[in-house]
Amino acid sequence: MKDFIILLVCYLIGNISFSYVLTKIKLKxxxxxxxxxxxxxxxxxxxxxxxxxxxxxxxDVLKGIIAIILGKLLASSEMYIILCGLLVIIGHNWPALMGFRGGKGIATSIGVFVTYDPIVAFICIGIGVLIIVISKYVSLGSVIGMSIFPIVVVMLSRSFEAFIFACCVSAISIYKHRANISRLIKGTENKLKF
Known part of the structure; x- marks a missing residue:
């Protein structure tokens, strides 16, 4: 029962949408x-x-950090810590409190993996940011940065559980960016202006 409550709390933490709240305050x-x-x-x-x-x-990064800390402090196993991370990302991407229309989960995923495995996270973040700076496409850097998570996990000889975790986070990110990937292929994706 305790583990279920922890997982539910992690999902609900993911439901907190700072982008929604700030836009409501600023623009109504x-x-x-x-x-x-x-x-x-x-x-x-x-x-x-x-x-x-x-x-x-x-x-959004803090949501991921909090979920993994909760998992490490309160959950009963490594698998439950991983589930805490996945559920906060799922809560961000598909929030029940917002009609299951949320974000794409990159920042929350970063928070999750920075807390779960900082070395893997910083390698992937560094590559993702470099691609964004060079290409000016946030989506391209996000997709590549998240896609290489499983590869980096394997290269650094992390656990099988960590590999499965990385694969799940990567798959969710690619799925949420499918429209961006289509626009990148067509050459119609918006570039970021620095």
Missing amino acids: KDIREFGSGNAGTTNVLRVLGRKYAILVLVG
């Missing part, structure tokens, strides 16, 4: 009515600007 509107229709950092950057985007980024 739903962030999903603007730009890409996504409740995430990049859309907030385009709609509200850098200051608000940073707040959303920090908030």
Whole structure:
């Protein structure tokens, strides 16, 4: 029963949408009515600007950090810690409190993996950021950075559980970016202006 409650709490933490709340406060509107229709950092950057985007980024990363800390402190096994991480990402991407229309989970996934395995996380984040800086495509850097998670886990000889965890996080990210991937292929994806 305790593990179930912890998992439910992690999912509900994921439901907290900083992009939605800040846009409601600032514009009295739903962030999903603007730009890409996504409740995430990049859309907030385009709609509200850098200051608000940073707040959303920090908030979403913290959700992932909190979920893994909860798992490590309270859950009964490694598998439950992994489930805490997955459920906070799922809660962010498909929040029941917002009609199951959330963000794409990159920042929350970063928070999860930075806390679960910092070395793997920082390698993938570094490569992802480098690709964003070079290409100006946030989606390209996000997809590649998340896609290499399982590869980095294997290269660093992490556990089989960590590999499965990385595969799940990677698959969720690729699935959520499928429209971006299609636009990248067509050459119609929006570039980020620094």
